[in-house]
Amino acid sequence: MRKNIISRKMATLTVGLLLNGSLLLMAGLGQAGLAELPGLAYDVNTSLADNLKGLIGKKVHVTLANGATLTGNVKAVSNELLHLEKLEEKEYFDALVRIAEIGAIDTRFRDYQR
Secondary structure (H helix, E strand, C coil): CHHHHHHHHHHHHHHHHHHHHHHHHHHHHHHHCEEECCCCCCCCCCCHHHHHHCCCCCEEEEEECCCCEEEEEEEEECCCEEEEECECCECCCCEEEEHHHEEEEECCCEEECC
């Protein structure tokens, strides 16, 4: 009887270790498929306008100070204005945004490799 309990505990422990190992392996494989996109990065030592200039031609999400969000491709950037083209859900529209009204920007810096 005691041998049977020990055998069950060993079996449970073995299955648990196998499951944990499998989860760790899958997590590692999932991240192995990500690759940094060359030439894309934020620089906190420069202005928002300079960061946007490095994203010309790339898709960005711009959150304005009032909470509204615009998504589109950066066409041009000056010290005061951002020109977004091909707005998401308004493909035939462009937007001209005052840099001073931008609260945040985000863009994709990593991509999946297949």
